[in-house]
Amino acid sequence: MTSLSRALTIRLSLLGIVLFTAFIGAVIAFALITEDPGVLRNDVTSQMIQQSARAASGSAVQVEKTAGLSRIERASPSLWYLVSDGRSLVEYAPELRPTLPIDIRLDGPTIAAQMRIGGENALAFDVIEKDGSRIIVATRGGQPGWDLILGYYLRAIAGSALAISVVFGLLIAGAIAMSVSYIGARLRSAAEAAARIDPKAPRGLLPTEETPVELMPLTTALNAALDKIAGNMEVQRRFMNNVAHELRTPLTVMRGRIDALPNDQVRLALTTDVSRLTTIVSSMLQLARLHSTELPFEAMQLNGIARAVLADLAPLILSNGADVALEEEGERRSLIEANEATVRAAIANLVDNALRHARAKSTIVVRVIDGAVLEVADDGIGIEPSDRPQVTEPFNRMSPNSTGAGLGLTIVRDIMAAHGGTLTILGRPGGGTLVRLVFPPREDD
Incomplete structure (x- = not known):
């Protein structure tokens, strides 16, 4: 079964990922387009050199070349760089050292600084803290590959991207929750309206005023x-x-x-x-x-109706040679809201069914419990559990030899539905059938 909420959540989440990726790509593309190419290459080269530099206290500065720096050296015939901690110095291709635009002390301490010179002879100059020491990193002429450039930018914007992704994720999650809630509310409203439709008059009453266009x-x-x-x-x-x-x-x-x-x-x-x-x-x-009229309801005692029906059926009961007993349990003065004529018809149909399917000299028990539940039990042939759901359908006779119309239990079912009650068909341990009618309690009880 497809979940609309799940499908919508997945699609909106994928859309959010695509939009976020496109945003990051646009930021990087903008930076690459607007940045001076020489400065950009020197920035990446300087980053690679800084990662390779080692300036432990008490020892000379060193450059332990990483794979990235080695790749830049191989691809850059004009590469020059210098690393100094004021006491020692490592210089790559000193013969290519450019004329520095300012007087920079390469053999002593200096303040932290950063300088970029663009143009044809672009230069990057950084003074950074590394391993507890202040070192100078200067470079020019580097030719890093695009993979290194992209990696540099991704690391540079990682913090901002994380913050943006959190905010963007919260916005997307909020939008998903609101959308799913809105659609769920509209569907629940339609489902509730459908549940309120009277099965006896199922006109098209589903609301259209607040229904989404989709x-x-x-x-x-x-x-x-x-x-x-x-x-x-x-x-x-x-x-x-x-x-x-x-x-x-x-x-x-x-x-x-x-x-x-x-x-x-x-x-x-x-x-x-x-x-x-x-x-x-x-x-x-x-x-x-039953289906074409509105039944009038009034307060009445189910016990009294059961006694009256059995009195009316006395000749039929005697002619069948069966014993019928009325048992009353619990509160006898309780009332139900019901239509007397149809309730009498329901009880009469159940007793008549029991008589039709009873064995010779059998006993039929009509039991009223707490004035709201009526049971008719017989010791006849019984109904198989697999057949019980079908016996209330019209013209479905329980036995091929039955002389009935196959409508008795259908009428009882519809009478109970009209009263908001239930009809349940059960078996009995010693054989036979028990039919239970449960009427809803009165609201003022």
């Missing part, structure tokens, strides 16, 4: 896609609602005509088929209403 194509495309999805969902809801409404009357008429058939075997078979069609149509209508 993100506008993505935001616009997402808004258009959300509008299309919302339109398709609305068409699907109207279709399901219309189909369910249109089928209810023909099914009722058909059921009346089937009941009048004289053949008991044919009548029983057709009644079973019509009952299944009626269940499917009723479930479709219930889903359509």
Whole structure:
């Protein structure tokens, strides 16, 4: 996965390095262009001589030639230089000694000084402190290579370059942090707006007022896609609602005509088929209403609703020969904010599912915990863990021999989503299934 912040940081860092390198190059180029060539060469040669000079106290001055000074000597037929500590003197090519423009004591102490004479016969004269002694270094005619010249300048500007690099690095780091923070804030704002979109009405509500120009194509495309999805969902809801409404009357008429058939075997078979069609149509209508209307909520006791549903389902429970027990644990007087009709439908669907998949003489337990959690447990065949994520999808029946419509758990899922609660399907240690509904607590509790 590509990180936008990381990519931006790398690119800005590389840009900073390139700009800093270009700046250093420009400084060196400016110095080389504006400097007198003779003075520049003598400066580098004098630096090489100073590095080679040795003036230990009590001994004669020496020049231990470095590789750089040796290269200059080989490349410079007109090279002359002199090193003196006032007591001893080392001179290279004394026959090429120029006429000095001022009277310089080469055999005694002198004050620290630096003098540069440009032109055709450029001369460099330095008095420096070396090894606790003051020595004189004078030179002319050196021809150092460009590598030595560049090295000299880089060493000369090292301190300034380090200070500039620290300031420049801080500026680049600040710019990176601000840029990443700005882009991250805009992306988080868009993500938060997307999270607030109602899944039941996903219209294009992503903000465009504060969206950066670079993100506008993505935001616009997402808004258009959300509008299309919302339109398709609305068409699907109207279709399901219309189909369910249109089928209810023909099914009722058909059921009346089937009941009048004289053949008991044919009548029983057709009644079973019509009952299944009626269940499917009723479930479709219930889903359509869930998605197309705003549910009214009020405070109510989940314990009381569970008792009422089981009382309504008593004939169905008796006809299936199952035992159903209601258990109430914890605080029984707690209230939830809910829509009573849909909560009743959810509990009824869970009990009906349990009855459909229960074994003979099985026991179904409806348990209410602290007035906000409802569990329906059976000892039936159970649901494999790998199949549990799919059982809440529409028309997904848990058994090929089931007579249900495959919409019961879908309806329960959507009811819990409308309440802001959760639906969890679990297995039981001794076999069977446990379905848990968790309703959110009331805000004033």
